[in-house]
Amino acid sequence: MKPIESVCVVGAGAIGSLFAGHLGSVVNARVLVRRPEHADRLNQEGLRVGGKSDLHTPIVASMHPGELGEIDLIIIATKATAVEGAAERIAGHFPHACVMTVQNGLGCEDVVARHGEWPIISAITFMSGVRHSDTHVEYELDTETWLGPWAVRGAGEATTEQVAALINAGGLKAKAFGDVCPAQWSKLLFNSVVNSVGAVTNLPHISDFAQRERAADLGNLVYEMMEEGKQVADALGIELYEDPWQMNVKAVRHGQTGGDEYAHVPSMLEDVRSKRHTEIDWLTGAIVKEAHKLGVPVPIHETLFGLVKGIEHSWQP
Amino acid sequence: MRVCIVGCGAIGSLFAAHLALLDELEVWAFDLDQDHVDAIRANGLRLSGESTLHSYPAASSDPADIPRCDFGIVATKSLHTRAAMKSTAGIFQDAAVCTVQNGVGNEEIIAEYVPRVIRGTTFPAGHVVEPGHVEQDTGGKTWIGPFEPKPASMKEIELLAARLCESGIDTLAMEDSRGAQWTKLIFNAATNPIGALTGLAHGVACDQPAVRRVISGLVAEGVAVAEALGITLDSDPDKLVDHAREVAYHHKASMLQDALAKRPTEVAALNGGIVKFGEQCGVATPLNRVIWALVEGLQHSWQSND
Numbered sequence: 249m250k251p252i253e254s255v256c257v258v259g260a261g262a263i264g265s266l267f268a269g270h271l272g273s274v275v276n277a278r279v280l281v282r283r284p285e286h287a288d289r290l291n292q293e294g295l296r297v298g299g300k301s302d303l304h305t306p307i308v309a310s311m312h313p314g315e316l317g318e319i320d321l322i323i324i325a326t327k328a329t330a331v332e333g334a335a336e337r338i339a340g341h342f343p344h345a346c347v348m349t350v351q352n353g354l355g356c357e358d359v360v361a362r363h364g365e366w367p368i369i370s371a372i373t374f375m376s377g378v379r380h381s382d383t384h385v386e387y388e389l390d391t392e393t394w395l396g397p398w399a400v401r402g403a404g405e406a407t408t409e410q411v412a413a414l415i416n417a418g419g420l421k422a423k424a425f426g427d428v429c430p431a432q433w434s435k436l437l438f439n440s441v442v443n444s445v446g447a448v449t450n451l452p453h454i455s456d457f458a459q460r461e462r463a464a465d466l467g468n469l470v471y472e473m474m475e476e477g478k479q480v481a482d483a484l485g486i487e488l489y490e491d492p493w494q495m496n497v498k499a500v501r502h503g504q505t506g507g508d509e510y511a512h513v514p515s516m517l518e519d520v521r522s523k524r525h526t527e528i529d530w531l532t533g534a535i536v537k538e539a540h541k542l543g544v545p546v547p548i549h550e551t552l553f554g555l556v557k558g559i560e561h562s563w564q565p
Numbered sequence: 566m567r568v569c570i571v572g573c574g575a576i577g578s579l580f581a582a583h584l585a586l587l588d589e590l591e592v593w594a595f596d597l598d599q600d601h602v603d604a605i606r607a608n609g610l611r612l613s614g615e616s617t618l619h620s621y622p623a624a625s626s627d628p629a630d631i632p633r634c635d636f637g638i639v640a641t642k643s644l645h646t647r648a649a650m651k652s653t654a655g656i657f658q659d660a661a662v663c664t665v666q667n668g669v670g671n672e673e674i675i676a677e678y679v680p681r682v683i684r685g686t687t688f689p690a691g692h693v694v695e696p697g698h699v700e701q702d703t704g705g706k707t708w709i710g711p712f713e714p715k716p717a718s719m720k721e722i723e724l725l726a727a728r729l730c731e732s733g734i735d736t737l738a739m740e741d742s743r744g745a746q747w748t749k750l751i752f753n754a755a756t757n758p759i760g761a762l763t764g765l766a767h768g769v770a771c772d773q774p775a776v777r778r779v780i781s782g783l784v785a786e787g788v789a790v791a792e793a794l795g796i797t798l799d800s801d802p803d804k805l806v807d808h809a810r811e812v813a814y815h816h817k818a819s820m821l822q823d824a825l826a827k828r829p830t831e832v833a834a835l836n837g838g839i840v841k842f843g844e845q846c847g848v849a850t851p852l853n854r855v856i857w858a859l860v861e862g863l864q865h866s867w868q869s870n871d
Contacts, residue, residue, distance in 0.1 A: 557775040
């Protein structure tokens, strides 16, 4: 099997920068960017990783895929809303590469597959970071990235193992699965609820999300919405890797992020606070769509989906 | 005849200002907002908008100032009902007290403090412009009837309705006023929190199909509870939603105004009320509970994020 010698990250936000900054310590790291000054700074200064890692990695960056040379692994790390644009940009390039998608939600692999013949690895990541500048990212939560061959047109299992090994060698944590669907759906159900409820209530992921004493406690809503989502996974024949409610309880109790005052702000709440288009279509909306196909009732998902859509609409002039 | 309005915000001021026009009727306005009370004492109470009038009710922020009354009209926000009744109970030792508040559950609280209770529902809306001055935004009817567990007599209710009509507040006395109350409750519970949670004006919310479906889902649960309680609604609340879209497209629901000002909302008396009555009669109301929890969550965020 051909070794992986070069990796190209598309979408150098926090997650993309963490991949580029770590993998660049073991293979050639390249970044496809959109702004010329972003390319210039990365080419001149490289990428610094602070926090849980301490790295300074040389990077080759460009706005043009043709200038990045041969690539073995493409990591698309944009938001779900930007995958279409990312895939358009690499269409016609890197014929020998495989593509790894690491978005929240469902359906990004399909979008990529419409733009090229690359074999695809589905990945989900639990790590988090803070992007301080174009050339400086902080590695915050050093949790795992899970990957597996995409069911429709996947890279081989051996390639998937190879990519996982590379990510581990770079100093991040990865685990390869033969079928990543159970893990992907566990995270999808968790994310769909925590993100939409956080976005609508303006609350970070605090202990309220697991509180179930009074009728109006938020934990009841979270629990029941997750139960709905589990019905959909069940109807699809997916056996979840982890129970989303347990993930929720664990996350708010002894905390990935500690007490309420340091609570994690779900990305959709960040989006709402800065009035950016959210990933609701790929999370809660994706579950609603699957549920309708299967005839599974999901009234709570429909409610949260409608409310987030309403919030997005409220920003329009 | 002596009447005290408890809670003299926008709605309370509409009642106080109108009733104070009548001869042979002594009207007291009780409110904790000292600026508003002082302004009424100094310059009277002024209404503009749908009603234009100027009258001179007595006003106080201290229940000890207020003599015993024959009638009370409670118009506080529903979350202040208990505190208001606790402090004014002495005024109403032999009175019939009528709620014109939003939501359900206020009659039960009032009944703990006074001998006779009137169930009321009012449609007019307004806002306080400045102390002593309220603008009436919309007109509409008021319905009053006995609160069954601790009722005022129909004679009293008809007397109050007659005085209100005389003063210009179009009021109907009914043997059973639950239909009007639940029609408004279901409408409010389905539309108010949607505004608060999305930031959308009523008509704009209705034009988003994903949002409009949420509204209809909430209405359907409320209608099912009303049916199980044996209440005949005045009209189809879902049609009222469409009607309001026509006549009040840009209206920001009062709960949206509360959310913008980060004030506690009436969600517990609206969606929470539907949930509680649903439990009593065995009707599931999962969506109203979801909305109740979301608004409570939003309220919590005002404490933890600032």
